Amino acid sequence: MAGFLSEALPYISQTATLAIAAAAVVFSHKASKEVGQRELTTKMWEKRTDTYTEILRATQDLDPTDRPTPEGFAAKCEDAPPEGVELLARDLDSEEWKEFTARVDSFASDEVRYLFYLWLASLSGWAWLIMKCLIHYERDAVKYNGAIGELQRSYTVTHSVSKELTAQIRAELSFKQRFVRKVSVAAPEGFLGAVVDVEFIRGKQVDLEPLHAGRPVSVGRQGASGTVTGRTKLR
Secondary structure: OHHHHHHHHHHHHHHHHHHHHHHHHHHHHHHHHHHHHHHHHHHHHHHHHHHHHHHHHHHHHOOHHHOOOHHHHHHHHHOOOOOOEEOOOOOOOOHHHHHHHHHHHHHOOHHHHHHHHHHHHHHHHHHHHHHHHHHHOOOOHHHHHHHHHHHHHHHHHHHHHHHHHHHHHHHHHOOOOOOOEEEEEEOOOOOOOOOOEEEEEEEEOOOOOOOOOEEEEEEEEEOOOOOEEEEEEEO
8 A cells, every 4th residue: 555655656746746737827816817907996986077077067057047048149149250269168069078088988877878868958948048048138138037037947947967977977986875766858849959958857867868968059140030040069
């Protein structure tokens, strides 16, 4: 028995060495894969964080309360160039903006992406109401006052969506779970992609398919017929 063990020992030792080497290779491969996954997760998180920062900056830059009143736009339209007066402070048709929204589509969570496009839709609603006010400005006081009332509501709506969007971003950056509250929206008839009223109610918003918001571009000068022409492109 002792002689058999003596003869078999080199083979046992060799087998054990091979087993240990194989285990080391497997462990090394697994560890390398885990490191790669962690690096990818870190890079994705960094891109998401940068995108969220850009979103918050956009909500500041495009705050409609920083834009002229209907009277201010009417005054600007009198001497407007052929391309009209820009409704918003940033060009939503620019390559820079398109690249930004592509990053939102790529890196934002479904919840943030939904609220971001809901916010854009509320901006389109505000733009639609600005044009509605301009149509009736100094022509029909009753309709103008009604449009002004709707416009004032749109400022509140845009602010409430912006607050919800900011709260969602802050929660995600703090690694806290948060769902979008159930949303009820109202849109102007015949104006695709805009919302003029948004209400967040109790419950969870299940459908997070983003709205295809109309992009407010510019408002033109008053024509001979007394109308105001506006340009809005759809996403």
